[in-house]
Amino acid sequence: MKINKIIGGAGDMFDAKPTSAQENLYLSVNGEWQETAKIPADKPRTGGFMDLDEAVEKSLMKEFEDFSTGKVAYPNELVEEAIKLYRVANDAEKQSKFHQQPILKDLQTIIDIKDIEDFSNKIVELSKSGYALPIDIDIDADMKDTTKNVVYIDVPGLILPDKTYYDEDNDSKEKLLSKYTEVVSKLLSMVGYDLEKAKSIVEQAKKFDSILVPIVKSSEEKADYTKMYNPMYFDEYTTKSKYLDLKSQVVGQINDTPEKVIIIEPRYVDSLDDIINADNFELMKSWMIVKLLMSNAGNLDEEFRQTVGEYSLALNGAKELQNRTKFAFHKATGYFSQIIGLYYGEKYFGASAKADVKKMIEKMTAIYKDRLANNSWLGEETKKKAIHKLDMIEVKVGYPDKIDDIYKKYKIDENISLYENISNLRRIIIQDHLDQYSKPVDRSKWLMPGHMVNACYDPSRNDITFPAAILQAPFYSLDQTSSQNYGGIGAVIAHEISHAFDNNGSQFDEYGNMNNWWTDEDYAKFKELTQKMIDEFDGIPYAGSTVNGKLVVSENVADVGGLRCALEAAKTESDVDLKLFFNNWARVWRLKSTQEFTDLLLSTDVHSPGPLRANVHAQNMDEFYPTFGVEEGMGMWLEPEKRVNIW
Incomplete structure (x- = not known):
């Protein structure tokens, strides 16, 4: 039975209707939203991650305007340079005088x-x-x-x-x-x-x-x-x-x-x-x-x-471009990303939340270690090396403690054009990048700024990064139950840990070196499991096209490992509620996008569409079925032998 049996789920999110979790978990949580949600005119999609993006954008744009007009004093000279670039980019009248x-x-x-x-x-x-x-x-x-x-x-x-x-x-x-x-x-x-x-x-x-x-x-x-x-x-x-x-x-x-x-x-x-x-x-x-x-x-x-x-x-497929002010804001935050990320993290996230999330990461890591130790298909030698790699993962939460030196070289001249300012910045960035050849690798470097709603694993550094902006509801909140938090940020944390053991990350050791630390027998079993993950998603109809299982395999391996680990963590809590766990898992993947953008993602994105991430990986969890009373013949039923679990 192919996954696309999920009624109204795998194949039809553009004309979606609310239904029960037994027929479609994603639509049981998001169906009403899916019917009424409006994609902003200047964006190609909306949904869980994008809602947070818009909230961050709104907060910081207000602050940019206050800084720019002198209503609020600059917190430091680096933020001042960012605001200068914002002002240059936002002055449409002045730029028109330069024209071509x-x-x-x-x-x-x-x-x-x-x-x-x-x-x-x-x-x-x-x-x-x-x-x-x-x-x-x-x-x-x-x-x-x-x-x-x-x-x-x-x-x-x-x-x-x-x-x-x-x-x-x-x-x-x-x-x-x-x-x-x-x-x-x-x-x-x-x-x-x-x-x-x-x-x-x-x-x-x-x-x-x-x-x-x-x-x-x-x-x-x-x-x-x-x-x-x-x-x-x-x-x-x-x-x-x-x-x-x-x-x-x-x-x-x-x-x-x-x-x-x-x-x-x-x-x-x-x-x-x-x-x-x-x-x-x-x-x-x-x-x-x-x-x-x-x-x-x-x-x-x-x-x-x-x-x-x-x-x-x-x-x-968006209807219109961002207005000039939004354009200017994103231009400035793009070039001064660490500066704005640090400002955002310190103001909106803070040290107490940072400490709380670190505790959750420690718990998720402990759960992951236990699952590796009790893995049924890994040999002892490979288990020990996998656990050692897990112990060596460096965790970066919220925002960096220091800013890269390159930002001290950024100087914005408000008397010249935006084009010239960007050209000057570009040359600084390129030269700084070339200069790295003669320097040791900086393992403290952050790949994402604090105001970005995302998270990542870097196989060459064996580190995971959780920017401050993703550490809020529905992913994480002190006002949510533990099960909801595990279904949100818990699964995201374990997802990034799982990238250390996906089809790409598994080929790197504890120091981030590409190095085969597997026995031949164990790696052969791992390849069999990743092939099952490819097969599970390959060809699923979605929005008039189909999913390419090979393109999305690494993210799916991380998804199923992350959800499995987060589920185990949720079950250790006294207030465990697996309905809330799975519902929040489905909620964070809500997505509505234009047809053009969907086509673009299906061709180029290594992630499966959000609705499929919500549904298919829930189907892979045995606990999902008794939680919602899913039985054979229902839309969300998947035969036990076809459920894919790796980590």
Whole structure:
């Protein structure tokens, strides 16, 4: 029996109706909300996580306005710089006076590139200035020695979100490419190109993009995280192009000659001469021009922002762009993320809540350790290593204790354009990133700021991060029962712990090094279980499309492990109420999104749609059935032998 038997659940959330938990857990909790909820005009979705996002946005925007107008004094100089950027971005009238002028110099830089040799000579400066390039470098921890930073060879993104969008049977392909052509043509005319030249540039850019499509990885391929680690001796890498000085490209940016580089996409590097050559040179230049405009037009005046935004609206289905003030707020919080995250965390979260959540994490970790120790399919040797890895996980809660030094370099000039300010910040960020090559890996770095409604696990650092903004109802509240909190933040905490043991995280040891710590027998059993998880979700109908089980497997392994562990924790409490537990689990996954955004997520997101996360993983829990009286023949029934549990 396929999972899509869930009545009105797996297949139909766009025309959903309330029902019982026996037929559809998600709709029993969220059905009425699903019928009446309105997606904000400037957003492509609404729901559990997004509701909290909006609340954070509303609170901080009020504070930004108070700071900006002088009603409230700045708490420190770094927040003051963030507010300066906010003011610059929010002054539409002043930006209109600059109009297209700020970007013309950068466009001319591309136009002035004479040939492939000239491009090769200028590639270091182009990279440091943030231009889109058909081959570039990145600096990150060596996945097999995470104390050191190394050079990764990176590849560009496509015009459309994923190579699956280019399939002939993808209904979005022509619609989006047509809108992209229309938008880019208009932008080109706004910076001075006549109609014929603009049309030629767009067509050349799309032709270059079409060369990349069969070569780059799909989102499904990228989801297999460890496949990005392909070491190559630097001397060998430098021979991969007849036309580019790949040695100078790397050495010129890191001021050193590495022994090796890591190739993220070998197929791409092996095809470099087919991508970058004299015949394709003009196509590549046009592609760079188009990429520059599409990436930066929003930083010009309001006319440019509205024009480039037409493509975003076509892509995600939102009805309108954020207003100028929201745009300015998100621009400032994006560049000053740690600064604003620390301010938010200290004001809205505080030390007492931080301590309380740490206690919950300690309890969830203890439950997880017990489950590992009593695991029925792991051998003793692997169990010991798994428990050791669990003990070594570093936990980051709320907000960091210190701010990265780079923020001290950020200076905003309110007399110049937004575009120029962003360009200056970008160069600082890129140079700081390149400078990390000669430094040890900073294991204290936070991947998420305190005001972000999210959480994450980093396999290369073996750490988990829970920003302050997610640590509120419905995920967590002192006013909720223990069962509700375990069904919310408890499951999220255990989800992130489970990432240490998903199909990707399981290949990293306690120090974050990619290292096989499994016996062959145990890993073979683990692969069988992850394949069952792939099979359980693969092909489930959703919103006119289907779920790709391989794309979402790592998050599903974490989901089912997290829910299992949180359920065990809830059962240890004297006030346990499993109905409240499962109901809150379903509540946090409430989701309503546009068709366009749903299509985008199904093609590119490693997470399953929220309603499926709520229903299918509940079906995998044996306790769910007696809690709600679910019996064979009911919509939520799944045969015991088909229920997937790993951790």
